[in-house]
Amino acid sequence: MRNFISVEDVQDINGLVRKALDFKADPLKNKQAGAGKRIGLIFLNPSMRTRLSTQVAAANLGMEAIVFNVGQDGWTLEFEEEAIMSGNTVEHVKDAAPILGNYFDILAIRTFPSLQNKADDYSELYIKQFIKYAGIPVLSLESATLHPLQSLTDILTIQEHFKEKRRPKIVLTWAPHVKALPQCVGNSFSQWVNAWGEADFVITHPEDYELDKQFTQGASITHDQDYALRDADFVYVKNWSTYNDYGRIYCNDPAWMLTNEKLLKTNHAKVMHCLPVRRNVELSDEILDGANSIVTQQASNRVWAAQAVLSELLKNTKG
Amino acid sequence: MRNFISVEDVQDINGLVRKALDFKADPLKNKQAGAGKRIGLIFLNPSMRTRLSTQVAAANLGMEAIVFNVGQDGWTLEFEEEAIMSGNTVEHVKDAAPILGNYFDILAIRTFPSLQNKADDYSELYIKQFIKYAGIPVLSLESATLHPLQSLTDILTIQEHFKEKRRPKIVLTWAPHVKALPQCVGNSFSQWVNAWGEADFVITHPEDYELDKQFTQGASITHDQDYALRDADFVYVKNWSTYNDYGRIYCNDPAWMLTNEKLLKTNHAKVMHCLPVRRNVELSDEILDGANSIVTQQASNRVWAAQAVLSELLKNTKG
Amino acid sequence: MRNFISVEDVQDINGLVRKALDFKADPLKNKQAGAGKRIGLIFLNPSMRTRLSTQVAAANLGMEAIVFNVGQDGWTLEFEEEAIMSGNTVEHVKDAAPILGNYFDILAIRTFPSLQNKADDYSELYIKQFIKYAGIPVLSLESATLHPLQSLTDILTIQEHFKEKRRPKIVLTWAPHVKALPQCVGNSFSQWVNAWGEADFVITHPEDYELDKQFTQGASITHDQDYALRDADFVYVKNWSTYNDYGRIYCNDPAWMLTNEKLLKTNHAKVMHCLPVRRNVELSDEILDGANSIVTQQASNRVWAAQAVLSELLKNTKG
Numbered sequence: 001m002r003n004f005i006s007v008e009d010v011q012d013i014n015g016l017v018r019k020a021l022d023f024k025a026d027p028l029k030n031k032q033a034g035a036g037k038r039i040g041l042i043f044l045n046p047s048m049r050t051r052l053s054t055q056v057a058a059a060n061l062g063m064e065a066i067v068f069n070v071g072q073d074g075w076t077l078e079f080e081e082e083a084i085m086s087g088n089t090v091e092h093v094k095d096a097a098p099i100l101g102n103y104f105d106i107l108a109i110r111t112f113p114s115l116q117n118k119a120d121d122y123s124e125l126y127i128k129q130f131i132k133y134a135g136i137p138v139l140s141l142e143s144a145t146l147h148p149l150q151s152l153t154d155i156l157t158i159q160e161h162f163k164e165k166r167r168p169k170i171v172l173t174w175a176p177h178v179k180a181l182p183q184c185v186g187n188s189f190s191q192w193v194n195a196w197g198e199a200d201f202v203i204t205h206p207e208d209y210e211l212d213k214q215f216t217q218g219a220s221i222t223h224d225q226d227y228a229l230r231d232a233d234f235v236y237v238k239n240w241s242t243y244n245d246y247g248r249i250y251c252n253d254p255a256w257m258l259t260n261e262k263l264l265k266t267n268h269a270k271v272m273h274c275l276p277v278r279r280n281v282e283l284s285d286e287i288l289d290g291a292n293s294i295v296t297q298q299a300s301n302r303v304w305a306a307q308a309v310l311s312e313l314l315k316n317t318k319g
Numbered sequence: 320m321r322n323f324i325s326v327e328d329v330q331d332i333n334g335l336v337r338k339a340l341d342f343k344a345d346p347l348k349n350k351q352a353g354a355g356k357r358i359g360l361i362f363l364n365p366s367m368r369t370r371l372s373t374q375v376a377a378a379n380l381g382m383e384a385i386v387f388n389v390g391q392d393g394w395t396l397e398f399e400e401e402a403i404m405s406g407n408t409v410e411h412v413k414d415a416a417p418i419l420g421n422y423f424d425i426l427a428i429r430t431f432p433s434l435q436n437k438a439d440d441y442s443e444l445y446i447k448q449f450i451k452y453a454g455i456p457v458l459s460l461e462s463a464t465l466h467p468l469q470s471l472t473d474i475l476t477i478q479e480h481f482k483e484k485r486r487p488k489i490v491l492t493w494a495p496h497v498k499a500l501p502q503c504v505g506n507s508f509s510q511w512v513n514a515w516g517e518a519d520f521v522i523t524h525p526e527d528y529e530l531d532k533q534f535t536q537g538a539s540i541t542h543d544q545d546y547a548l549r550d551a552d553f554v555y556v557k558n559w560s561t562y563n564d565y566g567r568i569y570c571n572d573p574a575w576m577l578t579n580e581k582l583l584k585t586n587h588a589k590v591m592h593c594l595p596v597r598r599n600v601e602l603s604d605e606i607l608d609g610a611n612s613i614v615t616q617q618a619s620n621r622v623w624a625a626q627a628v629l630s631e632l633l634k635n636t637k638g
Numbered sequence: 639m640r641n642f643i644s645v646e647d648v649q650d651i652n653g654l655v656r657k658a659l660d661f662k663a664d665p666l667k668n669k670q671a672g673a674g675k676r677i678g679l680i681f682l683n684p685s686m687r688t689r690l691s692t693q694v695a696a697a698n699l700g701m702e703a704i705v706f707n708v709g710q711d712g713w714t715l716e717f718e719e720e721a722i723m724s725g726n727t728v729e730h731v732k733d734a735a736p737i738l739g740n741y742f743d744i745l746a747i748r749t750f751p752s753l754q755n756k757a758d759d760y761s762e763l764y765i766k767q768f769i770k771y772a773g774i775p776v777l778s779l780e781s782a783t784l785h786p787l788q789s790l791t792d793i794l795t796i797q798e799h800f801k802e803k804r805r806p807k808i809v810l811t812w813a814p815h816v817k818a819l820p821q822c823v824g825n826s827f828s829q830w831v832n833a834w835g836e837a838d839f840v841i842t843h844p845e846d847y848e849l850d851k852q853f854t855q856g857a858s859i860t861h862d863q864d865y866a867l868r869d870a871d872f873v874y875v876k877n878w879s880t881y882n883d884y885g886r887i888y889c890n891d892p893a894w895m896l897t898n899e900k901l902l903k904t905n906h907a908k909v910m911h912c913l914p915v916r917r918n919v920e921l922s923d924e925i926l927d928g929a930n931s932i933v934t935q936q937a938s939n940r941v942w943a944a945q946a947v948l949s950e951l952l953k954n955t956k957g
Contacts, residue, residue, distance in 0.1 A: 028355070036666070038694065048387065048394055048415070052422050055385055056357065066693055068686065075686055075914055084918040086816045091914035095926070095933065096686070099913070102938035103690050178405045275418070276394055276410035280403040288414070295414065300421035347674070367706065367713055367734070371741050374704055375676065497724045594737070595713055595729035599722040607733065614733065619740035 001312040003131055005124075005140040006148055006188075007195045014196075017156045020308035024301070027060045033311055034063030040104040041067045041141065044077070044126070045112040049275060049299055050141045050149065054108060057306035061314070066104070079129050093126075097133035105317040106310065107134045110141035113182050115247030121145060122212065137313040145212065147184040150274050151192035153305040157298045158199075158234055161270050167200050168233040169267070173225055174205035175282040176252045177239035185274050186240045187215040194218035204228035206251045210243040225256060232266040237273045237283050260286050270294045320631040324446055324459040325467055325507075326514045333515075336475045339627035343620070346379045352630055353382030359423040360386045360460065363396070363445070364431040368594060369460045369468065372621035373427060379626055380633070385423070398448050412445075416452035424636040425629065426453045429460035432501050434566030440464060441531065456632040464531065466503040469593050470511035472624040476617045477518075477553055480589050486519050487552040488586070492544055493524035494601040495571045496558035504593050505559045506534040513537035523547035525570045529562040544575060551585040556592045556602055579605050589613045639950040641769055643762075643778040644786055644826075645833040652834075655794045658946035662939070665698045671949055672701030678742040679705045679779065682715070682764070683750040687913060688779045688787065691940035692746060698945055699952070704742070717767050731764075735771035743955040744948065745772045748779035751820050753885030759783060760850065775951040783850065785822040788912050789830035791943040795936045796837075796872055799908050805838050806871040807905070811863055812843035813920040814890045815877035823912050824878045825853040832856035842866035844889045848881040863894060870904040875911045875921050898924050908932045 001009055010016055022029065039058050041051060051067065058065040070077060077096060078089035085092065100107055109130050113121035121144040131138045140148055162168045172189055186203075190211055193201045201219040203211065204227075210216075222228050229235065237258050242248045257280075263269060273295045277283050287293055322328055329335055341348065358377050360370060370386065377384040389396060396415060397408035404411065419426055428449050432440035440463040450457045459467055481487045491508055505522075509530055512520045520538040522530065523546075529535075541547050548554065556577050561567045576599075582588060592614045596602050606612055639647055648654055660667065677696050679689060689705065696703040708715060715734060716727035723730065738745055747768050751759035759782040769776045778786055800806045810827055824841075828849055831839045839857040841849065842865075848854075860866050867873065875896050880886045895918075901907060911933045915921050925931055 038697070040690070046394065048389075048410075049418060052359070052385060052387065052419075056422050059357070059383055064697055066690060068690065070686075075684065078917070082918070082923060085916040086919050090916065091686075092917050095913055095915060095917075098934045099687060099937040100690075102934070103694050103941065275414055277414060278404040278409065279397070279411050279414075280401070281405050285401060296417045296421070299418040303422065365713065367708075367729075368737060371678070371704060371706065371738075375741050378676070378702055594733055596733060597723040597728065598716070598730050598733075599720070600724050604720060615736045615740070618737040622741065 001309070002316055003138045004148060004309050004313060005127055005131070005138065005143060006146050007151065007192050013155060013192070016152060016308050016312070017159055019311065020152070020156050020304040023060070023307040024304040030311055031060065031062050034058065034061035034314055037105040037314060037317055038064045038066060038103070039106040039108055039310070040100055041065055041108045042100065043067070043069045043110045043141070045110050047110050047141060049302055050110065053302035054141065054306045056303050057310055060307055061310055063310070079125050093129045094133050097130050098135060101134040101136045104136060106137050106139060106313050108139040108141050109143070111143055113144035115180055115182065115241060118246040136318070137316050139309065139313060142184055144182070145184055146188040146191065148188055149302065149305055149309065150185055151188040152309065153298060153301045154189055154236065154272060155192055155196055156305055157272065157294060157301050161294065162233060167198060169200045169202070169231055170234045170236065171228050171232040172203045172236045172238065173228065173258065174209050174256060175237045175239045175258065176254055176256050177278060177282055180241040180247050180249050181239050183211055183240040183243065185238050186211045189236060190219055191215040202228045206253065206256065208242045208244060208250050209240065211240070212243070226262070226265060229262055229265045232269040235266060235269045235271050237271060239282055257282065257284060258287055259284055260290065263287070263292060268292065272298055275299050320628070321635055322450055322457045323467060323628050323632060324450070324457065324462060325465050326470065326511050332474060332511070335471060335627050335631070336478055338630065339471070339475050339623040342379070342626040343623040349630055350379065350381050353377065353380035353633055356424040356633060356636055357383045357385060357422070358425040358427055358629070359419055360384055360427045361419065362386070362388045362429045362460070364429050366429050366460060368618050368621055369429065373460065373625045375622050376625035376629055380629055382629065398444050412448045413452050416449050417454060420453040420455045423455060425456045425458060425632050427458040427460050428462070430462055432463035434499055434501065434560060437565040455637070456635050458628065458632060461503055463501070464503055465507040465510065467507055468621065468624055468628065469504055470507040471628065472617060472620045473508055473555065473591060474511055474515055475624060476591065476613060476620050480613065481552060486517060488519045488521070488550055489553045489555065490547050490551040491522045491555045491557065492547065492577065493528050493575060494556045494558045494577065495573055495575050496597060496601055499560035499566050499568050500558050502530055502559040502562065504557050505530045508555060509538055510534040521547045525572065525575065527561045527563060527569050528559065530559070531562070545581070545584060548581055548584045551588040554585060554588045554590050556590060558601055576601065576603060577606055578603055579609065582606070582611060587611065591617055594618050639947070640954055641776045642786060642947050642951060643765055643769070643776065643781060644784050645789070645830050651793060651830070654790060654946050654950070655797055657949065658790070658794050658942040661698070661945040662942040668949055669698065669700050672696065672699035672952055675743040675952060675955055676702045676704060676741070677744040677746055677948070678738055679703055679746045680738065681705070681707045681748045681779070683748050685748050685779060687937050687940055688748065692779065692944045694941050695944035695948055699948055701948070717763050731767045732771050735768050736773060739772040739774045742774060744775050744777060744951050746777040746779050747781070749781055751782035753818055753820065753879060756884040774956070775954050777947065777951060780822055782820070783822055784826040784829065785912070786826055787940065787943055787947065788823055789826040790947065791936060791939045792827055792874065792910060793830055793834055794943055795910065795932060795939050799932065800871060805836060807838045807840070807869055808872045808874065809866050809870040810841045810874045810876065811866065811896065812847050812894060813875045813877045813896065814892055814894050815916060815920055818879035818885050818887050819877050821849055821878040821881065823876050824849045827874060828857055829853040840866045844891065844894065846880045846882060846888050847878065849878070850881070864900070864903060867900055867903045870907040873904060873907045873909050875909060877920055895920065895922060896925055897922055898928065901925070901930060906930065910936055913937050
């Protein structure tokens with residue numbers, strides 16, 4: 001694996017999941033794999049789970065992780081080619097990335113979308129510029145439109161819970177929120193479930209809240225949440241902002257919040273969420289504190305997903 | 320020791336002090352005790368000494384310490400049960416703490432009081448919620464009303480300096496300051512000296528600047544600083560804000576600042592302060608730069624106190 | 639080497655460069671030199687390259703590096719003797735530094751100038767106070783008027799590129815910028831090239847943009863950039879603010895920006911810059927992306943310079 005920024009970087013999803021579950025069973029089974037190697041964790045935006053789970057995963061592999069919060073610890077970066085840098089950005093990624101590529105063996109980047117301009121965000125300029133100029137493997141810690149470490153964790157968590165011979169029914173449902181959020185987690189989960197191909201996959205959201213078709217293709221999409229939930233084995237709850245009139249909050253109908261009553265329509269579905277979750281806005285206390293919620297397990301699994309990906313990327317590091 | 324948030328978590332104060340002094344004599348004597356263990360240092364508020372001394376202590380025990388500044392690196396947490404999270408908090412401690420409990424073996428938390436509402440602060444909701452939901456040992460790096468790592472250091476430093484057979488006289492004196500500060504250090508020092516029980520303990524402060532009775536019980540309390548200082552062996556200087564009309568600055572009488580002239584009333588008392596100290600407001604240059612000050616030694620001892628506590632908490636970590 | 643805050647701390651520049659190049663050839667050749675030793679990296683101002691390269695250098699020597707951002711993670715420091723601290727500073731360096739000196743084996747400090755008061759900045763009060771009170775070796779990560787780790791890297795990079803018997807011609811040229819910047823890099827480069835003594839050294843800048851004479855003595859200084867560039871082997875490009883009417887931007891003439899056309903006057907000069915660089919303001923894309931630029935190599939060499947200096951400072955650490 002050269003980089004890890006989307007499911008397209010993965011040849012064998014089930015193999016990668018198995019690798020992650022092996023690490024869960026024995027975290028230190030490869031404790032020398034990263035000896036003498038360094039990963040730079042570069043945050044253009046805040047992070048808790050992703051940062052901590054990746055630090056833990058790196059340590060389990062014997063790697064040294066160095067965290068750098070761009071803009072807080074250091075500089076504001078420029079990403080546009082040929083920019084005349086007389087404004088607020090103090091360094092171009094063309095200059096910063098090669099140096100980071102010399103200091104580190106793997107570069108991990110978090111960079112959120114602006115939610116101002118869809119074409120810009122979906123071009124994934126920031127993470128692509130890091131890949132272009134760093135010269136070492138690049139790991140996405142969530143980019144403008146995708147969150148692959150989360151999605152690998154999600155597939156892994158589903159596999160841990162579903163042992164029947166048939167295909168599980170997985171529902172991704174939009175939920176209300178008070179802030180305009182990225183589409184990354186929804187896009188990425190869709191891309192991974194579709195690429196995995198071993199589930200019946202339904203996406204439900206209000207009008208105007210589409211995800212990007214390049215990622216959802218293969219899923220059934222409906223505006224009828226009740227219909228979507230029927231017989232679901234897994235319900236993935238997540239808010240995202242509008243797609244066409246980009247990055248806004250239109251409808252914020254509380255009726256879209258999942259409740260125990262709605263869960264009755266499902267096949268005792270396990271409830272998932274990537275966290276952080278706004279309690280009693282996105283998801284009710286009764287669900288989160290109930291027996292169906294697997295959100296803590298899901299977030300805890302982030303370590304093993306990161307460890308599996310890092311152990312693959314390590315194979316492409318220098319000498 | 321299951322958690323360390325107050326002296327009540329300690330069975331044998333002198334034993335813990337001895338353990339700390341053993342580490343001071345030989346910092347690496349237990350350098351494998353924490354091998355493969357991780358401590359998360361979660362700061363809801365700033366810290367220098369506490370953060371650095373705990374990092375050093377953890378490293379001396381072979382543990383890996385990961386620092387996370389909540390709200391700066393990441394998210395603003397919600398602590399109220401059943402909150403409808405449509406405001407500024409983005410994650411509930413109920414969701415964050417169990418995951419931190421899975422990523423780490425010990426969780427260390429710093430959380431200051433609001434100084435807005437006494438009942439809220441004294442309920443210690445924040446640190447108690449972490450204990451309730453983390454599922455692993457919790458270490459206070461200073462909470463709303465107590466600062467036990469500081470107090471253990473203080474008792475240790477007193478024991479290093481006092482070798483006579485008789486009971487030392489220890490005076491805790493309020494000092495002026497320009498900002499409304501928590502009562503933690505005063506409360507906690509009082510709680511520890513009283514629990515230790517091997518000193519004559521006098522607290523002196525202006526009217527309205529009480530500490531909480533649950534912690535001061537056992538001490539003599541007077542508003543007459545001159546009287547209190549008489550024959551003192553140790554004078555602990557510290558500002559805190561008002562108690563009844565909570566969290567304010569009333570009197571800020573500079574006459575309460577300790578001077579060399581006042582020290583003459585004491586028995587060549589050693590002068591202590593937890594630092595940071597506002598020079599020439601809380602304590603004069605002449606005292607801090609004089610022979611009686613032991614504040615540097617006291618702050619340096621923070622490492623050994625933290626190391627002793629961590630080595631006890633390690634005994635209650637998983638697998 | 640007791641401290642490293644200017645070239646005056648170095649007895650043998652070429653010896654130190656050789657040491658650095660040895661580490662470049664074999665980064666882990668001394669991987670136990672710093673075992674059990676700790677370096678505190680204290681940032682009063684932001685940093686990327688300096689912070690990361692020093693962390694990597696420390697790790698290569700087996701040292702533990704702990705980063706602390708003063709004012710962000712912790713406290714605002716007071717540096718004036720006898721200050722009455724009733725304002726915004728919460729701790730005096732007299733109190734903080736000795737404790738840091740007890741927690742760490744080496745203390746590394748970054749502290750920028752105010753650019754408000756030349757005498758204050760050039761007194762180097764901040765870093766001198768750390769040296770005075772820390773009691774352990776102090777390493778400058780860039781101070782108010784000098785940046786010695788950068789300059790050592792610069793000499794090293796020049797030596798890597800120049801293998802002829804004759805003396806190279808080195809030109810330091812001022813460049814336009816949109817912000818008032820410190821004079822550190824220019825001062826320090828001048829001080830080091832002059833102390834090294836193995837080059838013909840020319841400094842060129844507009845009127846009013848002098849550097850400090852104590853550092854430039856020995857160099858030729860001219861306001862005619864074209865004349866300065868003639869036959870240059872190395873052109874070091876850097877902005878700094880005015881000297882006499884201190885810390886301002888007067889002329890910001892874009893004609894001072896280096897171009898390929900200007901490079902034709904040189905002897906195929908290598909172009910250097912300490913980074914970060916404002917593209918198309920300080921230096922054009924055509925230069926930075928062209929064959930003559932060695933800025934990435936230069937920045938990458940920061941690791942080896944830091945490693946050489948740390949290995950020298952380690953010899954003066956306690957026990």
